[in-house]
Amino acid sequence: MATALERSTTVTVTSGRPAWMEPPGPPEQVAKTLFLVAIAVVMLFPFVYVVAISFSSAKDVLAGGLILWPKNPSLDAYQAILRGGIVARALLVSTGLAVFGTAAKMVATVALAYGLSKRAVPGAKLVLFLVLGTLLFRPGLIPSYLLVKNLGLIDTYQSLILPGLISAFYLVILRNFFMNIPQELIEAARLDGGSDWQVLWHIVLPLSKAVLAVIALFYGVDIWNAFFNAVLYLNDASMWPVQLVLRQYVLQGSAMASAITLDPNQPPPPAQTLQMAIVVVATLPILVVYPFLQRYFTRGVLSGAIKA
Amino acid sequence: MAMRHSRRALLRTTLGLTGITSLLAACAPATPASPTSAPVAPKPTSAPPPAPTTLPTPAPPAATAPATAPPGGSLGTPTALAEGKLPSPAVGVPDGFTMMPKLLKSYDGKPGRGGKVTVFTIAYQPPPVPRDQNQMWQELEKRLGVTWEPIITPQPEYGNKSAALIAGGNLPDLFYLNPGQNAAPQYKAMDQGAFTDLTAYLTGEALKAYKNLSTFPDYMWNNVKFKNKIIGVPKPLQRNGNIAFYRGDWVKKLGLDAPKSMDVLHDLLVAFARGDPTGSGQKDTWGLGRYGTDWGGWDSTLIAFNMFGTPFNWRKNPDGTLTHQIETDEFRMGIDFLRRLYADGAFHPDSAGMTFAQCQGAFIGGKIGAHSEGLGNFYSPTIASTVYFKMRQADPNAELVGLYPTQAGGAKGVTRNTQGSFGYTAIPAAVGKDEERVKELLRILDYLAPPFGSEEWFFLGYGIEGVDHQVTNGVPVLNERGISERGDLTYIMAGLPTLFIPQAPDAVAPAQKMAHEILKIGIDDLSWPLYSATDIAKRAELNQFGFDSMTAIITGRQPLSALDDAIKEWKSRGGEQTRKEFEQALAG
Numbered sequence: 001m002a003t004a005l006e007r008s009t010t011v012t013v014t015s016g017r018p019a020w021m022e023p024p025g026p027p028e029q030v031a032k033t034l035f036l037v038a039i040a041v042v043m044l045f046p047f048v049y050v051v052a053i054s055f056s057s058a059k060d061v062l063a064g065g066l067i068l069w070p071k072n073p074s075l076d077a078y079q080a081i082l083r084g085g086i087v088a089r090a091l092l093v094s095t096g097l098a099v100f101g102t103a104a105k106m107v108a109t110v111a112l113a114y115g116l117s118k119r120a121v122p123g124a125k126l127v128l129f130l131v132l133g134t135l136l137f138r139p140g141l142i143p144s145y146l147l148v149k150n151l152g153l154i155d156t157y158q159s160l161i162l163p164g165l166i167s168a169f170y171l172v173i174l175r176n177f178f179m180n181i182p183q184e185l186i187e188a189a190r191l192d193g194g195s196d197w198q199v200l201w202h203i204v205l206p207l208s209k210a211v212l213a214v215i216a217l218f219y220g221v222d223i224w225n226a227f228f229n230a231v232l233y234l235n236d237a238s239m240w241p242v243q244l245v246l247r248q249y250v251l252q253g254s255a256m257a258s259a260i261t262l263d264p265n266q267p268p269p270p271a272q273t274l275q276m277a278i279v280v281v282a283t284l285p286i287l288v289v290y291p292f293l294q295r296y297f298t299r300g301v302l303s304g305a306i307k308a
Numbered sequence: 309m310a311m312r313h314s315r316r317a318l319l320r321t322t323l324g325l326t327g328i329t330s331l332l333a334a335c336a337p338a339t340p341a342s343p344t345s346a347p348v349a350p351k352p353t354s355a356p357p358p359a360p361t362t363l364p365t366p367a368p369p370a371a372t373a374p375a376t377a378p379p380g381g382s383l384g385t386p387t388a389l390a391e392g393k394l395p396s397p398a399v400g401v402p403d404g405f406t407m408m409p410k411l412l413k414s415y416d417g418k419p420g421r422g423g424k425v426t427v428f429t430i431a432y433q434p435p436p437v438p439r440d441q442n443q444m445w446q447e448l449e450k451r452l453g454v455t456w457e458p459i460i461t462p463q464p465e466y467g468n469k470s471a472a473l474i475a476g477g478n479l480p481d482l483f484y485l486n487p488g489q490n491a492a493p494q495y496k497a498m499d500q501g502a503f504t505d506l507t508a509y510l511t512g513e514a515l516k517a518y519k520n521l522s523t524f525p526d527y528m529w530n531n532v533k534f535k536n537k538i539i540g541v542p543k544p545l546q547r548n549g550n551i552a553f554y555r556g557d558w559v560k561k562l563g564l565d566a567p568k569s570m571d572v573l574h575d576l577l578v579a580f581a582r583g584d585p586t587g588s589g590q591k592d593t594w595g596l597g598r599y600g601t602d603w604g605g606w607d608s609t610l611i612a613f614n615m616f617g618t619p620f621n622w623r624k625n626p627d628g629t630l631t632h633q634i635e636t637d638e639f640r641m642g643i644d645f646l647r648r649l650y651a652d653g654a655f656h657p658d659s660a661g662m663t664f665a666q667c668q669g670a671f672i673g674g675k676i677g678a679h680s681e682g683l684g685n686f687y688s689p690t691i692a693s694t695v696y697f698k699m700r701q702a703d704p705n706a707e708l709v710g711l712y713p714t715q716a717g718g719a720k721g722v723t724r725n726t727q728g729s730f731g732y733t734a735i736p737a738a739v740g741k742d743e744e745r746v747k748e749l750l751r752i753l754d755y756l757a758p759p760f761g762s763e764e765w766f767f768l769g770y771g772i773e774g775v776d777h778q779v780t781n782g783v784p785v786l787n788e789r790g791i792s793e794r795g796d797l798t799y800i801m802a803g804l805p806t807l808f809i810p811q812a813p814d815a816v817a818p819a820q821k822m823a824h825e826i827l828k829i830g831i832d833d834l835s836w837p838l839y840s841a842t843d844i845a846k847r848a849e850l851n852q853f854g855f856d857s858m859t860a861i862i863t864g865r866q867p868l869s870a871l872d873d874a875i876k877e878w879k880s881r882g883g884e885q886t887r888k889e890f891e892q893a894l895a896g
Binding site: 089 | 426431432433434435436437438439457458459460461462464465468469471472475476669788792
């Protein structure tokens, strides 16, 4: 009895950690791995399918069935999309919008969030209340259009950025993050003679890199994916962002397919192939950016989840 | 729906500009605006009864001021002279052309006066190359004598953009109206006088100033009237509606008879599903695809309704009252026919949720054996990008046979015509205050509706030689630059449909004959020119209700007798009121 107890105590002591932190045994490991692999496959499966179809030859796609690897790889669909330079131009527009738009949105959001994170600012409550109101009450299509039109923003890139410059949701996240930064750090900076701007720039922002990266990513993706405002506010089709142009290709997939057939004896890529190629082209830039932000991403998304 | 455009676009590129329109025409009506949206059967406007053949002719507004009007104008159709012309045998059947004609100028001078013209247009293609790099656009402006600024609007967003523009005021100079494309609120704007009444400009003597527009058949003008007024200039579309075709090679392989009666047709469609016509050894074929999106179907349901001679939405009784198609025996027989087909397994398992594009894909891919589609898709397997062509790519032995309603259903079969147009271009009221401006804009539309074989037709269809197209063996072929330069720059208008198939000139005569045969049994929706506020407000809702009710019966969830309840509910939810309003409008 006593020995047994002793032994067990010894074990606990030697491992130096509580039971729930013990490394799992091999069967558990295997089960976990299988489970996670299964989930990963479920997540990756549609994507592999999309990519495979986009590179498949017309014949294979028309024959139907599940394609997970292009049997007769073909670049027809991509060539079709990139011909004429319209998509290339739109990619440029979208990149510009994403870069400048995200920058503008970040500046505005950070500025307001920092201001509102200070309890002493007079009227902060009211401003916050108004901002939160935008979460509940959204302008309809027509009022938004009239506002943008009366501001003279029709046919400007600003019309795609200024409406909704600050997302109330991200603002609240950011404000709460700022409020959780230890006051002592800020007071110390103050004692050293730092102004509000200096405190923000040298103390608060560096401490908030994770959440800033995440919000910037969200903003960037939002801008990248947006197309409806462009339909509404841009009369000049040469200003269209890539999502709107690609949408035209997707929706009118077969129209496009026909439109790009140069040799009447050569069947155009089927609509499905084109659509998948478009999905790849539209998603790729975001996928490329994501790994660079990933290390911030997990931290940022979890920020505020656990109180220290 | 996407398909429709697709087809349209392709045809356009492969055939001449005019040829295309005709072909698409065929497809257009059948395809609802979008998979989710209300079915097309565009029923844009309303107005008094199916007008007499000639339009009322109010005096043209204020005599023209010759001083300001530029000289020139359209010269009439040079096509009369064209070699290889197969003249239309009847109104509504396109002229056919078996060879590239010698181009003649059909317009003298420039229609425009040098200003800017903004144009709201629906678009099915990616945006055109920007003006500064677009030679065709630059040349277009030179020819029109104006700065041409289209507001290219993707089809799915057309309704929203239209609503926003109308709410914002300051409408563009030319406004493409097509309420059937998710833009029913346009009716309200028309009703409130947002657009110029063009009746005085486009009827009688006044119309003669626009030579090309004056060649438009009367039905085109009548079918787009709103409250007896001409609000816009219709964009021509072929009259033939959708028509069903089936796999003749499958019938042979399975040793079946041609469908001479509805019973034989039933057995044939079931055999497509139960047999193995593709020889794959698997159960992977069916008779029919999706059944439609509303009461009328448009897809495989329409096959049945047409076979039984169901009226196109409304039937006028001798006493002047109206009977809706769902209240007719023919409709009930059609539903019963489909119900039995479903029970016997002739329908594709995904038929309830299929989009038009998926249904078309299933037909091309040899999964279903019968399908309803624009006529232009079946003229010949040699016409690139048509359904027939694509099917031959997938299966070189594929044979398509027309399922003409008269063959199987006895002499009562029908097909549903299109309005002969796809949308119409209006001039906002504010712009219309200036009569000279109205005339200038109408001249521009006139220019954009050139006759086949004219130099203008060639330019609008093929752009500039060496830049936008190459001529091989006398046949112009748009190149990739031409396709992206042209885009939907001048989508709002086109010349009358013609049959011109450069790659398959032999297909022209049979195609024209086919179009004629089908037009003979074509029926119109008598409510096209009629106005009913209830119809406009309730149509989408009732269509959805109709589709749901029909689905329940066809799939066997409910007995055929449930149709009576559905009709009752349809009446109480606006059907009866719509009938009353149409009857009143009809009585005039």
